[in-house]
Amino acid sequence: MAKGPRYRVKFRRRREGKTNYRKRLKLLLSRKPRLVVRITNSKVIAQLVEYNPEGDRVVAAVDSSMLRSFGWKGDLNNTPAAYLTGLLIAKKALSKGISEAVLDIGLHSPTKGSRVFAVLRGAVEGGMEVPHSPEVFPDDSRIKGEHIASYYEMSPERFSEYEKRGLKPSDLPAHVDEIRNRIMGMVQ
Secondary structure (H helix, E strand, C coil): CCCCCCCCCHHHHHCCCCCCCCHHHHHCCCCCCCCEEEEECCCCEEEEEECCCCCCCCEEEEHHHHHHCCCCCCCCCCCHHHHHHHHHHHHHHHHHCCCCCEEEECCCCCCCCHHHHHHHHHHHHHEECHHHHHHHHCCCCHHHHHHHHHHHHHCCCHHHHHHHHCCCCHHHHHHHHHHHHHHHCCCC
């Protein structure tokens, strides 16, 4: 550890590796709500957060487990679930009068076609205005889960959880379209 009279201890969240304050400041200078996207081992979380001097305020929050109420039978942390979560957060935001935001991916690396950008694509297609480049979005085949369906053909023994929930992985693309239509038809 550094010593000396000029050494300054960094903020706690910076020391813990949780917050990049330079990136956060740039996002806050936009004066728009942040679309915060976090990917865990079991689900996808999307929140609309507004800055408040006493502490950030969450305006709307959705996680992929809420897709179960729309009849979703797939996993909760794959690319199709991330896309549908983005659609759901857009519908909630529009119902609360928020139509624009900036994407906050935290410490995730911005990898083209990742689940974080699948949430962004869902939010944009759901009606929100978020600054982006369309080239970072995942392909339509990945959004519909065709990559999962083709992997099922190679090793079906890995998909017993899907079958327990009543979904054959080869039917996943049609199931994604069905859930998408239910979310888009949701009354605001």
